[in-house]
Amino acid sequence: MEKIREIVLFYTTHLYLVDYMLILFIFFLFTGVSLLCVFLRHRPVIALFIIALNLIFCFIVFIFGFKIIDHEARSRTLEIISQRMLHTSGDLIVDFNISNTSKHDFKECKITTKIFKNVSPKDNFINRYKNKFIPYRQKSAEVKNLKKNTTQFQRVAFENFQYENNFTIHLASECF
Template sequence: MLILFVFFLFTSILLLCVLLRHRPVIGLFIIAIDIVVCFLIYIYGYKFIDSTARSRKTAIIEQKILKTSGALAVDFSITNTSKRDFKECKITAKIFKDKLPEDDFLTEYKNKFLPYRKRSREIKELKKEQTQNQRISFENFTYENNYTLRLSSECF
């Protein structure tokens, strides 16, 4: 429904710009604004629908580096707080490098937005008000500096 709404909004504004064919600067300006607004409506509309219709909570319980195997083990929990059961959930753990003193401007922003390592886990059948504890492990984790761990989830 959201995609249909964005498509309808975009085409209706585009038709309005056809009526303004004698004023091309105003028409191009309205088309540029229309593209930006439709993009923002889609992004924030999806986030709003996801947070209200498919609400859930994820939390990191514990993270530890196993000295024997050199793996990073992340224990987390996921709780279904929506009104419906989930058939499938995908939880993604991402590791980001923290800022180091010798990092330049580009490396700092690259480390902030691009993960160093990424692993996913899928869970089947998560009933409403149910909590499951799971583990994701990163093998051969040899990063010696500070890092930040973030969890994201998508459930349907």
């Protein structure tokens, strides 16, 4: 419950006006189509079908709308420079650059480094999808005051990294 509260507070303090406009558009779209379904109360099957389509459509508009807004208004690039394993201590060090390519300065960026196990042909169906979508290890870093058209070097260390097989590193970021 505390994690959900933290996520909601983070987004409500950092979202732009265009993000709130997207949320209001989806709310009014859902409300308008739901009112249309009230007029179709004498045909409940059609009304329920329209409500189901409305839920799916609003969800898709929210996901893609947020991605488009994030790409246009808060554009940035992440580049892994190096990854090395320290065999003496068992640590994995990941070095990367984050570049602000937007027209605005970022007050705060949250960068999440995720390590996924590579899928092997011997894995069964469940382990194959688990290794593909659920990270083996994950760590977050925060960058404050990233000015426009600048690049910052960052380093993330995973302590006691004992996984010797193949793995893939993915970087994800949210900047506001």
